[in-house]
Amino acid sequence: MRLQILGLNTVDAEATFDRVARLAATFTQSPLAMVNFINDEQQMFRGMYVPSGADDEAPGQGGIVFDLSHMAREAPGDYGFCPHVVAQGSQLALEDVFDYPRFKGNPLVNDMGVRSYLGTPLVDNTGMILGTVCVADTKPRAWDRKLRAGMQELSETLLSEFKLRDSLLAQQQELFAVFDGAPFPIMLTEGSEHLLRYANGRQGAAFGMVPQFSPGRQVLPGLDSVGVFNAMDEAFRSGAPTIINQASVMTYDDPAPQNFNFLCTPVRTSPGASVSGVLTVAMNTTGQAHSGPEQQAFAANVQERFERLGAGGLPGAPSYGM
Structure with a gap:
């Protein structure tokens, strides 16, 4: 759940983590390095350094290349040695895997020829x-005290990233308090599958109450049928807002079809980060109660706050991060 809350429970690459992986490879003169997040089911290599070939030689290795094509940026939860690091809660240094019967038969050895490993929680x-x-x-290595300490320090540099995400989550709650009182539906989704992270009361009343982190396309078929999730796909892919005008939707709180304009705005966790989710605001244009200038201005203000965060935020202005 913690990974989900921080927006880290996906296999999507992130520049911050890729940089840390490259620094780890350079510092230790190793041909493979990863920043690996682990949940109950899988491992997600959101940061990775693997030489691609002659133009990107492994540090100190003369161009050794690991083939990770078979697992891309994810692996089963029991693959490799990282799960052992998490389970024991301390650094694991294997100078020669073949010296440890417990680890010698690990698929990582057969699949990639790994002979030595250094992992830090x-x-x-x-x-x-x-x-x-x-x-x-791919060869035995002596992981001396300096290398172990350096990897520990490198791991600790990411504390600021997690603190930033928690800070943004706190700011998110301030926006949610505003959203809760809005007279029109608002929902916030996470990832390319649009997992429902937040929905205000009007969203639930109009389109149905759904569990948090459920896949939106599956649990909100009425919105999917009029193309809302296709518009969200485009916003997530392009990083630009998308709009659907005058979509006719059957709602739970009114027996007659209602016309809505849907505004879908991409959301980023921090400046320069990839899109992590989509904010969707639905404006009912059927009746006068939901089509006035005050509601339109509110929606525009909400959208602007999210866009400010993606552009770097403004001092003192409420902002949000997934």
């Missing part, structure tokens, strides 16, 4: 272990 600002920062090599 990735701990957030609340003390929870979210995954690992790790490096690996």
Whole structure:
């Protein structure tokens, strides 16, 4: 749940974590490095450094290349050595995997030829272990005290990232308080599958109450049928707002079809980050009660606050992060 709350429970690459992985590879002179987040079912390599070939040689390895095409940026929850790091809650240094019967038969050895591994717990600002920062090599390695300490320090540099996400989550609650009193439906979704992160009362009354983190397209078929989730797909993919005008929708709180304009705005966790979700505001244009200038201005203001966050935010202005 912590990964879900922080917006880290996906396999999407993120520049911050890729940079840390590259720094780990360079510092330890290793051909493979990852920032790996682990939930109950899978591992997600949101940060990764793997040499692509002659133009990107592995640090100190003369161009050794790992083939990760078979698992891309994810792996089963029991694959490799990182789950052992999380389970024991401490750094794991394997100088030669073949010296440890417990690890010798791990699929990582057969699939990628890994012979040595150094993994450090990735701990957030609340003390929870979210995954690992790790490096690996195809030959035995002596992971000395300096390398171990350096990997620990590198892992701790990500504390500021987790603190930022928590700060943005706190600011999110301020916006939610505004959303709760809005006279029109608002929902916030996460990821390319549009998992429902938040919906205000009007959203539930009009389109149905659904569990948090449920896949929106599946639990809100009425909105899907009029193209709302296609518009959200486009906003998530392009990073630009999308609009659907005059969509006729059957709502739970009115027996007659209602016409809505849907405004879908991409949301980012921090300046420069990839799109993490979509804010969708529905404006009922059927009756005068929901089509006046005050409601339109409110929707525009909400959209602007999210866009400000994506552009770097404004001092003192409420902002939000998934």
